[in-house]
Each structure stands twice: as C-alpha cells, then as structure tokens.
Amino acid sequence: MSTNPNALWDSCLLLIKSNVSEQQFNTWFKPIMFESFNEATRTLILQVPSNFFVEYLEGNYVGLLNKVLTKYFGTGLRLNYRIMVDKTHKLTQEVEPEPVADIDKSAAKREHANKTPTVLDAAKPQDIDSQLDPRHTFANYIEGDSNKLPRSVGLSIAEHPRTTQFNPMFIYGPSGCGKTHLINAIGVRTKELYPQKRVLYVSARLFQVQYTDAVLKNCTNDFINFYQTIDMLIVDDIQEWVSATKTQETFFHIFNHLFRNGKRIILACDRPPVDLQGMSDRLLTRFSCGLIAELEKPNIQLCVDILNSKIKRDGLHIPEEVVAFIAQTANGSVRDLEGVINSLLAFSVVYNCKIDMRLAERVIKRAVKIDNEPLTMDDILDSVCNHFNVSTTAVMSRSRKRDYVVARQVSMYLAQKYTKIPASRIGKLVGGRDHSTVIHSCTQVENRLKIDKMFCSEVQSIENSFKLKR
Numbered sequence: 001m002s003t004n005p006n007a008l009w010d011s012c013l014l015l016i017k018s019n020v021s022e023q024q025f026n027t028w029f030k031p032i033m034f035e036s037f038n039e040a041t042r043t044l045i046l047q048v049p050s051n052f053f054v055e056y057l058e059g060n061y062v063g064l065l066n067k068v069l070t071k072y073f074g075t076g077l078r079l080n081y082r083i084m085v086d087k088t089h090k091l092t093q094e095v096e097p098e099p100v101a102d103i104d105k106s107a108a109k110r111e112h113a114n115k116t117p118t119v120l121d122a123a124k125p126q127d128i129d130s131q132l133d134p135r136h137t138f139a140n141y142i143e144g145d146s147n148k149l150p151r152s153v154g155l156s157i158a159e160h161p162r163t164t165q166f167n168p169m170f171i172y173g174p175s176g177c178g179k180t181h182l183i184n185a186i187g188v189r190t191k192e193l194y195p196q197k198r199v200l201y202v203s204a205r206l207f208q209v210q211y212t213d214a215v216l217k218n219c220t221n222d223f224i225n226f227y228q229t230i231d232m233l234i235v236d237d238i239q240e241w242v243s244a245t246k247t248q249e250t251f252f253h254i255f256n257h258l259f260r261n262g263k264r265i266i267l268a269c270d271r272p273p274v275d276l277q278g279m280s281d282r283l284l285t286r287f288s289c290g291l292i293a294e295l296e297k298p299n300i301q302l303c304v305d306i307l308n309s310k311i312k313r314d315g316l317h318i319p320e321e322v323v324a325f326i327a328q329t330a331n332g333s334v335r336d337l338e339g340v341i342n343s344l345l346a347f348s349v350v351y352n353c354k355i356d357m358r359l360a361e362r363v364i365k366r367a368v369k370i371d372n373e374p375l376t377m378d379d380i381l382d383s384v385c386n387h388f389n390v391s392t393t394a395v396m397s398r399s400r401k402r403d404y405v406v407a408r409q410v411s412m413y414l415a416q417k418y419t420k421i422p423a424s425r426i427g428k429l430v431g432g433r434d435h436s437t438v439i440h441s442c443t444q445v446e447n448r449l450k451i452d453k454m455f456c457s458e459v460q461s462i463e464n465s466f467k468l469k470r
C-alpha cells in the first residue's frame with residue numbers, strides 16, 4: 001500500500017464525520033486512535049477508551065465502519081481494538097490486544113452488542129453489562145475526613161441495597177476528589193454481594209446520547225423500559241443535563257419508577273442540587289429527598305495516605321519528604337497527585353535519576369496548577385506593561401510621559417495591594433524610587449479609581465490577569 005495507513009484512517013474519519021451527527025462523531029469516533037496496520041495479515045488496530053465503546057461501535061456503527069474501512073483499506077480487513085487503560089496519559093500498556101471483531105463477520109454479532117437499550121434487553125434480566133470499573137473499589141478508596149460520611153453511607157447501601165434509607169444518594173464535589181471512584185465502588189461491592197442484581201453505571205452524557213439515539217430510532221419506550229428494570233442505577237456527572245430538557249423529562253419517569261419500586265439510585269455531580277440551574281424543579285426535589293453528601297477536596301493527610309497507598313501498591317520508592325511535598329502542592333485533586341507520581345516515574349526512568357525533592361519540584365511545576373503562589377514584582381510589572389503596552393524599561397525610567405507615569409503608578413499600587421513587599425523596596429524595584437513616591441502613587445491611583453470608571457475597569461482587567469496566572 002502506497003499511502004500511510006495512519007493517513008488512511010484519517011480519511012476514514014473524515015468520511016464517517018460526514019455520515020453521522022456531530023455529537024455522534026465526537027462521542028464515538030473522535031476518541032478512536034489509529035495504532036497500527038499490518039499489511040501482511042491485513043490487520044488494523046485501533047485504540048478505544050473502553051470495552052463498552054467497542055460494544056457500542058459494533059452494535060451501532062458496524063455497517064458504516066465496514067463500508068468506510070473497505071473503501072480506504074480494501075477488502076478482507078481484520079479490525080482489532082485495543083483498550084486504552086490510562087486515558088489521561090494515553091497509555092496502553094498492560095493491555096492485551098483483544099481481537100473483538102473480524103469486520104466481515106461482525107454484523108452477526110450486532111444483536112448481542114450492548115447498544116442503546118431495547119425491550120429485548122429488558123426481558124433478559126441477568127444479561128447486562130454493569131459498565132463498572134473493577135479497579136475502583138472500596139478496598140482502594142482511602143478514607144479521610146473529607147469522605148468519611150459518603151464512604152460509609154455508600155458502603156452501607158452496597159451491603160444493604162434493599163433498605164430505603166438514603167435513596168437517592170446524591171454525591172457532589174469538585175473535580176478529581178473521588179466521586180466516580182466512590183459510586184463505582186458502591187456498584188462493584190453490590191455486584192460482589194448480590195451478583196443477580198442489575199447494577200448499571202452510566203455517565204449522564206452516555207445516557208443522553210442513548211436517549212437521543214432512541215428518539216431517532218423511534219424506540220424511546222424500549223429505552224425507558226430498559227432503565228426501569230435496573231436495581232441500582234448509578235449516573236455520573238449529572239450536571240451535564242442542565243440544558244437537556246427532554247433527557248431530564250425521560251430520566252424523571254425512570255427515576256419515579258425505580259424510586260417507587262425501592263430500587264437504588266446513586267447520582268454524582270460537580271455541584272449541589274441548589275446550584276443546578278437549568279435542572280427541572282421536580283427533578284431537583286427528587287434529588288434532595290434522599291441523602292445529599294459532599295465530597296470535599298482531600299486534606300493534606302488524606303493526600304499523603306492516598307499517595308502512600310498508591311506507592312505501596314505499585315512497589316515504588318519515594319522519600320517521605322517528597323510525598324509530603326506533593327501532597328501539599330497538588331491542590332487537593334487526587335487526579336493531580338496521580339499525575340505527579342506518574343510524571344515522576346517517567347522522568348526518573350528517562351533521565352535515569354532518583355526521585356528526590358529536586359525532581360519533584362521540577363515535575364510539580366509542570367504538572368500542577370499551584371494555588372496562592374505569591375505574586376512577584378516581576379509578575380506585576382509584566383501584567384501592567386502588557387496591559388498598557390509599554391516596556392518595563394520605560395516604567396523604570398525617569399520619563400514623565402503620561403503612559404509611563406500611569407503604568408508606573410499602577411504597578412506600585414498593585415504591588416502594595418498584592419504583595420507583602422514594603423513600600424521602600426517596591427520603590428527600589430520600580431526604578432530606584434523612594435518610599436514617599438510609592439505612597440504618593442498609591443494615593444493617586446486610589447483617588448482616580450473612585451471617579452474614573454474606565455480606569456477602574458482597566459485596573460480590574462490587570463487584576464483578573466493575575467488570577468489566570470495563579
């Protein structure tokens with residue numbers, strides 16, 4: 001074949017894009033990555049995010065894939081998928097290439113695939129894939145002050161799913177604090193204890209896509225019937241529905257049915273129900289009638305415990321002071337913590353150096369957005385000069401040109417406001433001026449801010465640029 005197979009796959013994507021809706025393309029095709037093509041065996045390997053993805057593609061788009069791949073790669077093609085285990089870092093190691101579809105035969109598998117649910121799925125109670133991630137369990141969900149309550153309620157729900165207490169369980173908290181892990185762990189534990197229960201984990205986005213598909217295929221009732229057969233329905237990221245009125249309505253019917261029949265509903269969200277503007281009132285009242293549990297950002301101790309558990313599990317050797325340093329700087333996001341550890345490992349392997357404080361500082365600088373890093377005089381001068389389009393040299397100079405004077409005075413004012421640098425030092429740093437010049441400049445700026453709206457918004461915009469920097 002003369003053309004590069006990666007480019008052929010890009011052509012396939014282009015053709016697919018013109019044959020499906022933008023949402024379908026973004027959800028199901030954009031995340032697929034070309035891995036390799038073996039000319040001798042005519043085997044194409046594509047990387048996909050999960051097993052479910054494969055099943056969905058096979059169930060819903062096999063015909064389209066078949067036609068498009070044949071057009072660009074020719075006939076007799078064998079298509080294999082490889083699951084990416086670590087989506088954040090696009091790693092595929094540890095994963096056996098799993099041939100799931102010979103494209104010529106895969107049409108036959110269609111009816112068995114986990115596609116948009118139909119009434120047939122509802123009729124086969126034991127036969128659903130829970131979509132749970134077996135790696136996220138209670139055993140590796142470390143307990144700390146910030147998650148004690150949701151963790152223990154979650155565990156008790158998993159152990160006694162028939163009790164009606166705390167239904168629904170609504171978990172909310174900032175990104176990376178462990179919501180998905182916890183709701184998964186509840187499902188995994190329930191399945192361990194009650195294998196016959198129909199437990200289903202679904203992201204709000206996937207639910208919405210399935211619903212849209214069901215509407216297009218005119219099988220909304222089947223969709224609703226399927227979801228009404230679930231014993232424990234776990235929906236992640238429900239903030240995604242805030243502007244999806246029809247999806248909300250449909251979920252409302254499913255919710256009511258499950259709730260009335262004593263089935264479990266577990267919801268995760270990035271904010272509490274009161275802040276879900278755009279969610280219907282009747283759903284909001286239902287979300288609030290069980291337990292609303294907040295997962296806070298983990299404190300430093302919990303970060304240290306999570307890191308130590310990961311380090312132990314992975315058989316790593318990382319000095320205590322480095323662990324403490326990472327925990328303090330990772331800004332409460334466990335995802336960031338994991339990212340730093342992975343980067344540390346990668347760096348130490350690539351540069352063949354040991355993991356110590358120097359390396360940790362280097363990695364953290366690149367990997368983590370550090371909160372509350374104090375602003376320096378240089379940061380302030382940069383932002384001010386940038387805003388007024390003057391050079392730092394001009395600000396430092398003795399020139400009385402109006403633009404320079406304004407930039408100079410604003411720099412001194414902001415330095416007084418945002419740093420702990422004494423006025424005499426600020427004066428020195430801004431062109432060797434004295435303490436009284438700094439005080440005079442600040443008074444000038446303050447007075448002008450009171451009467452000049454335009455000036456006020458200019459200073460405000462410089463202040464906003466500080467927030468972006470930090």
Ligand SMILES: Nc1ncnc2c1ncn2[C@@H]1O[C@H](COP(=O)(O)OP(=O)(O)OP(=O)(O)O)[C@@H](O)[C@H]1O
Pocket residue numbers: 136140141142143147173174175176177178179180181182270306334335338
């Ligand atoms: N208490 C914990 N113990 C062990 N691992 C944790 C804990 N909390 C979070 N993690 C890990 O941190 C990572 C991020 O957690 P998770 O995906 O559950 O966050 P999230 O709150 O759902 O984030 P988002 O809202 O961005 O989806 C996961 O790898 C998870 O296993």
